[in-house]
Each structure stands twice: as C-alpha cells, then as structure tokens.
C-alpha cells in the first residue's frame with residue numbers, strides 16, 4: 001500500500017510517496033514557497049499541487065492515504081464564504097510582539113503557561129489575532145473561522161468540505177487550546193480578538209480518518225488528521241525517551257518526547273502536544289538555516305564553500321562571536337533585535353573566522369535550547385540532527401562539542417513529510433499505535449575539538465554585553 005506525506009513548511013512543500021509496510025520512500029518532489037513573513041495561502045496550495053502531481057506521477061501505484069505536516073502557528077483567517085480575509089501571518093512574523101506582551105501582562109505568564117502550556121510570543125496565533133483586531137478591525141470583523149496552515153492545506157485537499165479539522169499538536173501552538181484537557185479555550189480567543197469569537201476547527205484523534213481527497217491523481221485517498229511540522233518530524237524520526245531532535249530549517253527547533261504536559265512560565269519552553277496523544281516540549285529560534293545562507297552570500301560563496309571555510313578556522317573563530325538575530329529573535333524573546341558580530345580585530349577579520357562564527361552562533365542558540373529542555377526535566381541522551389542545515393559538514397563537525405552530548409545524523413531525508421506519511425498509514429491501519437518504520441542509517445557526528453564550553457561562554461558574554469541577558 002502506498003501513502004503520501006506532505007510537508008508544507010516555511011520555504012517549500014515536499015511530497016513523499018512511501019510504502020506503508022516498510023516505510024521506504026519510493027518517490028518524492030518539492031516546490032518552493034514565496035519569501036516573506038506574510039503569504040497568501042494559495043501559494044502553499046499551488047506548491048502542494050505541483051509537488052503532489054510530480055511525486056504521484058513517479059509513484060508505482062495508487063495512493064491510499066495522505067496527511068499534511070505544516071509550519072506551526074500561522075494565522076489563516078477565513079470569512080463566512082471560506083475565503084482568506086488577508087495574507088496569512090507566519091510564525092516568524094514579529095509584528096505582534098506588543099500584543100504578546102499585552103496578553104501576558106493581562107493574564108499572567110503563570111496562568112497562561114498553566115492553561116495553554118506556553119507563554120505566548122509573537123509566533124503564536126493568538127497574538128496575531130490580537131494584532132489583527134487592533135490594527136485591521138475591518139478584517140477582524142470579517143473573520144468567521146481561524147485555521148492553521150496544515151488545516152487549510154488539508155481542507156483544500158478534501159475539496160473544501162463543510163467540516164474543518166485540526167490535531168492536538170498544531171492546536172497546542174495557537175495559544176487558545178489546553179494541551180491537558182484537549183479543549184479549545186474560547187475565552188482567551190474572544191479576549192484576544194476584542195470580543196469577536198471566530199469558529200475553530202474540530203480537534204480529531206491522532207489516527208483519525210478526517211476525510212477523502214478530492215484532488216485529481218489521489219482522488220478518494222483517505223486524509224489523515226495532519227499536524228504541525230515539528231510534531232510530524234518527531235513521528236517520522238520515531239523519537240524515544242532520551243532522544244532530542246535539533247531541527248535546523250528556517251527555524252531552529254529543539255524538541256523531545258514527553259509523557260507529561262509542561263508549563264514553563266519563563267516562556268522558554270513551549271508545552272506542545274505531539275502527534276501521538278503525548279507531549280512535545282519545544283524550544284524554537286527564528287534564526288537557523290538562513291543564517292548560513294546569508295553568511296555565504298556575504299562571503300560570495302555557496303553553502304559548501306561556507307562549510308569548508310568554517311572548518312578551516314580555529315574553534316572560537318579567533319575571538320569573533322555572531323549573535324545571529326537576523327530576523328529578530330524568539331528565544332531569547334528579542335523580537336526587535338538585529339544581528340551583532342563582536343570581537344573584531346584586524347587580525348581575526350577573515351572569511352574563515354566569519355564563516356565559523358556564523359555556524360557557532362547558530363549552534364550556540366541550539367545548545368542553550370537543549371539546556372532549557374533539560375532544565376524542565378527532559379532526559380537528553382543523544383541529539384538527532386535534522387532539517388536542511390543538518391546537511392552541512394561544518395554543522396555536523398561543530399555541533400558535538402557545543403552540545404556536549406552524542407550527536408547522531410540520520411540519513412538526509414524529509415522527516416516532516418515522512419512523519420505525515422506515517423500518520424496517513426496509521427489512519428488506514430486502525431491500530432492503537434503508529435507503524436514502526438526503521439529510520440534509515442544514522443551516523444554519529446564526531447566533534448572536531450573539545451572547546452565547546454569556551455565557545456559558548458564567549459557567546460554568552462557577547463549576548464550579555466549587547467542585550468543584557
């Protein structure tokens with residue numbers, strides 16, 4: 001039996017056709033999304049149709065089921081005809097930072113963490129709805145329903161039926177859902193939207209059959225419930241206790257499976273649900289893979305060239321530290337921040353050191369995130385490095401000493417789309433637990449030095465100097 005997994009993430013849509021018995025990927029395709037932090041959702045649907053069409057054309061048989069993993073938090077506001085009211089505001093759009101502060105001041109961080117699992121920052125859907133109510137009341141008045149990106153793409157796949165749905169994982173990133181009771185929190189939604197209460201999708205079980213595909217080429221295939229991209233990656237990797245995933249895509253996301261819900265009132269760790277009915281505490285930064293792309297551009301090289309340069313510099317980049325807050329930052333919560341390069345001298349200002357500082361700066365944020373997860377009780381036995389930037393040799397070489405824990409690199413693959421495919425197979429199997437697919441070859445990354453502590457200390461000093469934290 002063949003199933004289809006879709007990853008509709010920030011930069012692109014990926015589609016994988018997978019053999020449901022073995023987990024083997026038999027066909028795949030990819031289509032890009034536009035840049036920017038506000039996007040017309042139709043661009044995701046165009047990309048999905050293109051990637052699905054290509055993947056399915058290469059598939060050796062009929063697709064029985066499909067599921068969608070999508071970038072978390074994005075605000076897809078629909079009117080009473082099901083049309084989008086305005087472009088979606090994405091997870092990495094920081095304009096709603098003042099609304100995040102206001103909501104937290106009004107309700108209290110402790111209360112919000114206890115009720116929703118998280119203290120909202122600008123990424124969370126609830127703050128985007130509050131921004132809309134305050135800045136575009138004419139649009140807010142027209143909002144009849146709010147969906148998340150994966151809900152909206154699944155709904156298009158189903159041919160826009162009467163019913164809309166979501167899952168626990170993605171719902172837990174809205175800021176108006178309770179991970180512990182599994183219920184929406186309409187009072188928080190109404191408060192954020194200044195008295196308006198749009199409809200929200202039905203929350204279905206992780207292995208639900210949510211609908212049937214209406215898209216030509218996969219018509220009649222069962223649609224699984226779908227989930228957030230990080231929840232899908234956790235499912236695709238089959239994370240076990242002690243495993244921590246570090247995903248280096250547009251965002252840097254660090255997450256671990258948990259049996260208990262978390263409620264970190266400092267706001268560092270978001271208390272999300274996973275895609276199996278359990279939990280997925282997660283720390284997220286706004287600056288990961290694109291830090292490397294931007295630095296490569298400055299150095300007039302490509303990503304391989306950047307990697308070579310970084311590995312030819314000494315650990316510590318000759319005293320340079322890069323605080324890579326190129327898009328503002330979410331963890332630490334510095335939405336207005338810009339990037340800073342500290343420690344420049346005539347002697348150390350080389351392309352090699354700059355490349356090294358970029359890789360180290362991005363990874364130091366991830367090392368802090370691993371520590372924050374550990375502080376909330378997560379067991380950290382090994383790190384699994386995934387996402388686009390995990391393909392970089394420099395990242396693989398430098399991560400172990402900065403993380404101070406074993407780092408395994410699963411074979412490069414689209415783990416979000418694989419997790420979505422696994423969810424689709426689960427919806428068909430009717431079993432109590434998802435299928436167990438073996439994760440293809442995992443290689444242990446070997447660190448190039450033991451100076452991780454010193455590099456991290458220099459990074460902390462730079463952050464303290466510039467931002468006082």
Ligand SMILES: Nc1ncnc2c1ncn2[C@@H]1O[C@H](COP(=O)(O)OP(=O)(O)O)[C@@H](O)[C@H]1O
Nearest residue numbers: 009010011012249250289303387388389391392
């Ligand atoms: N070898 C590489 N080295 C560094 N970065 C890479 C490499 N290959 C891909 N990337 C980066 O990975 C990013 C895409 O990763 P992905 O996990 O697909 O992101 P997203 O899920 O956010 O769309 C792009 O910014 C791309 O430049």
Ligand SMILES: O=C(CO)[C@@H](O)[C@H](O)COP(=O)(O)O
Nearest residue numbers: 009010071072091249250251
């Ligand atoms: O906001 C978060 C997690 O809370 C991000 O991780 C988004 O889910 C986008 O992910 P990528 O496109 O970087 O995979």
